[in-house]
Amino acid sequence: xxxxNGAASKEKIxxxxxxxxxxxxxxxxxxxxxxxxxxxxxxxxxxxxxALLERITGSPKVLxxxxxxxxxxxxxxLMELKPGDEVIIPSFxxxxxxxxxxxxxxxxxxIDVRPDTxxxxxxxxxxxxxPNTRAVVALHYAGVGCEMSIIGDIADRFGIELxxxxxxxxxxxxxxxxxxxxxxxxxxxxxxxxxxTCGEGGALLLNxxxxxxxxxILREKGTNRSQFFRGKVExxxxxxxxxxxxxxxxLAAFLLAQLESADAIQASRKAIWNTYHExxxxxxxxxxxxxxSIPGDCRQSYHMFYMLCPSKDKRNMLIDHLxxxxxxxxxHYMPLHLSPMGRKWGYQKGDCPVTEDISERLVRLxxxxxxxxxxxxxxxxxxxxxxxxx
Numbered sequence: 001x002x003x004x005n006g007a008a009s010k011e012k013i014x015x016x017x018x019x020x021x022x023x024x025x026x027x028x029x030x031x032x033x034x035x036x037x038x039x040x041x042x043x044x045x046x047x048x049x050x051a052l053l054e055r056i057t058g059s060p061k062v063l064x065x066x067x068x069x070x071x072x073x074x075x076x077x078l079m080e081l082k083p084g085d086e087v088i089i090p091s092f093x094x095x096x097x098x099x100x101x102x103x104x105x106x107x108x109x110x111i112d113v114r115p116d117t118x119x120x121x122x123x124x125x126x127x128x129x130x131p132n133t134r135a136v137v138a139l140h141y142a143g144v145g146c147e148m149s150i151i152g153d154i155a156d157r158f159g160i161e162l163x164x165x166x167x168x169x170x171x172x173x174x175x176x177x178x179x180x181x182x183x184x185x186x187x188x189x190x191x192x193x194x195x196x197t198c199g200e201g202g203a204l205l206l207n208x209x210x211x212x213x214x215x216x217i218l219r220e221k222g223t224n225r226s227q228f229f230r231g232k233v234e235x236x237x238x239x240x241x242x243x244x245x246x247x248x249x250x251l252a253a254f255l256l257a258q259l260e261s262a263d264a265i266q267a268s269r270k271a272i273w274n275t276y277h278e279x280x281x282x283x284x285x286x287x288x289x290x291x292x293s294i295p296g297d298c299r300q301s302y303h304m305f306y307m308l309c310p311s312k313d314k315r316n317m318l319i320d321h322l323x324x325x326x327x328x329x330x331x332h333y334m335p336l337h338l339s340p341m342g343r344k345w346g347y348q349k350g351d352c353p354v355t356e357d358i359s360e361r362l363v364r365l366x367x368x369x370x371x372x373x374x375x376x377x378x379x380x381x382x383x384x385x386x387x388x389x390x
Contacts (some may be wrong), residue, residue, distance in 0.1 A: 015379060017328040020192045020199070021370035023261035029253035035107055039282060041246025042226075045253040049203075052259050057170070059186070059205040060176050060214050063219055065132060066247045068189030068202035069165045072100035074245060075163050075185040075204070077218055078211050081106050081134055088128055088136040090120045092353040092359065097137060098336055107345060109133070110337040112352035118294040119146040121354070125154050135161040138183065143301025144294055145174030148182045161185070166205070170303035171266055179301075183206035192256055195369070198255035201247050218242040231357060268369050269302035272376060276305045276365060279380040286324050287390035302342040305365050306332070312360040314390060319363060321386035327379055330364050 033039055046064050050064045053062040082086070083105030089098050091110040098108045109128055114121045118141045125136065136155055138146040155162040162182060166172075167189035169179035180186035185208070190201035206215055216226040222242030227233050258265065277291060284291050290308035294300050309315040315331065320328045335349035335355045349356065366379060 006328060010374050014326045015328065015366050015371075015375050016368075017330050017364070017366050018193045019368045019370065020197055021368060023258050023369070025257035025260065025266060026254045029257050029274055029389040030250050033077070033250045039248055039250045041244075041249060042229075043249030043252065044174060045249045045256050046247070049252050049256050049259060049274035052256070053188075053203060053205075056178075056259070056340060057180050057205060059181055059207055060209070061206040061215075063204045063206070063215060063245075064247050064255075065202045065204055065219070067096075067200055067249045068165075068191065069096040069100065071187035071202040071204040072096055072163075072165065073103065074215060074218055076101050076104045076106065077241070078136060078185065078214055079161055084132060085134045086130060086132040087134060088125065089336070090137070090139050090355070091342075092118060092141070092333050093137075093139050093165065093336060094167070094333060095336070095339075097139060098341075100373045101135075101137075102341075103281065103296070105136075107132075108336070108342075110342065110347060110352055110378050111149065112354045113141070115354050115358070117141065117144050117146075117295065118358060119144065120151070122147045122150040122154070125151060126158075126302040127156075129160065133158065133160050135163050135380065137163045137165055138168035139165040139167075140172060140179050140301075141294060142306065143169040143172040143179070144292070145169070145172055145179050145298045148174045148177075163187075164205075167191075167194070167202075168303040170194075171262070172303075173299040175297045180205045181207055185386045190258075195301060196255070196258045196262060198247070198251040198258065201251055201255060214240070219245040263264045265369050266302060269367070272371055273300075273302045273305055275373075275376050276380065279377070280307070280383060283384055287387050289387065289390070303369050307363050307365070308358060309361045309363060310390065314387075315361050315363050318386045322379070322382055325378075325382045327366060327382060329366065331359075331360050332364055335358060335359050 032170050050062050081104040085106045086109050087101045087106050088109045092113045112121050164183040164186035166180040166186050172179040186205040188203040190198045217240050222240045223236050225236040228236035260272050288310040319329050336342050337351050
């Protein structure tokens with residue numbers, strides 16, 4: 001795989017947190033899209049991506065979107081959420097997860113996460129459901145599946161929708177089943193930080209036929225244009241609310257090349273993850289550092305490698321040390337319930353104690369498809385050097 005930003009030189013190692021990498025056919029496909037004179041949405045490359053993603057995920061219908069954020073916004077629109085409704089969302093999540101629903105006037109009900117997987121704590125879920133609850137959002141952190149059997153059972157018993165934020169989880173599985181196929185609706189991300197990328201992009205997975213037609217209308221600016229192109233109507237017109245969620249077919253061309261190289265990409269990421277784990281595991285046990293937890297019934301997506309340091313100070317010292325060596329490591333989500341917006345809904349410190357704790361101690365190490373062995377071992381060496389006195 002080739003880095004879009006060039007390989008780090010041996011004289012001076014400069015390792016970013018993330019770097020988009022070519023898998024082989026991206027530029028060729030994009031040129032083909034230009035030559036075909038169809039670079040707007042829903043061209044041949046988009047259709048090929050839809051078919052391939054349906055085959056990869058097992059979802060009956062997939063629609064590319066301009067971002068995972070927009071895919072999540074579409075879930076809120078499809079469920080016809082309104083002011084006064086409530087949606088249960090983990091506080092340890094990206095802002096897009098809550099914005100998608102807050103934009104509809106929905107009140108987010110922030111739930112804490114488990115200290116092992118950092119996923120939604122299913123043991124707290126049932127007590128948070130009220131008569132106003134319309135949905136629960138399961139975010140598969142780091143591409144490790146939530147306890148979907150328990151969450152799904154609770155959602156079914158209370159008659160609420162299950163939505164999956166699967167931005168991290170393409171290729172991940174829970175009990176042998178693909179993440180993104182448990183909820184009636186699920187969202188994928190193809191941002192440049194993800195395993196498979198087109199720079200900016202996403203997809204909506206529709207697992208309930210009830211939403212198929214309306215999702216096409218929403219995505220096509222509230223028109224029945226998709227039905228028109230399938231010959232089902234004589235002319236297309238405005239039939240409901242919607243917006244423009246179609247990515248350019250050039251982006252779909254880039255994405256298709258990445259999807260076709262998924263096996264090689266995943267093999268590379270698995271090797272990187274395993275190297276991190278093997279090099280750091282012994283030190284972590286002695287230093288009080290927690291490495292990612294992968295339950296036996298989950299197959300992770302190899303999206304990231306993170307560590308939970310013993311304290312916020314040690315986390316910050318590690319980040320500073322790595323930066324001084326030309327290595328960019330980062331922390332992750334700040335608790336949504338303690339954000340200025342979260343406090344507007346009355347949340348306060350102590351409401352999600354696990355989220356508050358892990359947010360201050362978590363560090364993510366560089367992770368991208370073309371991270372080479374020399375860079376990888378240099379990172380591990382410097383982590384061990386920074387933590388040798390812990």
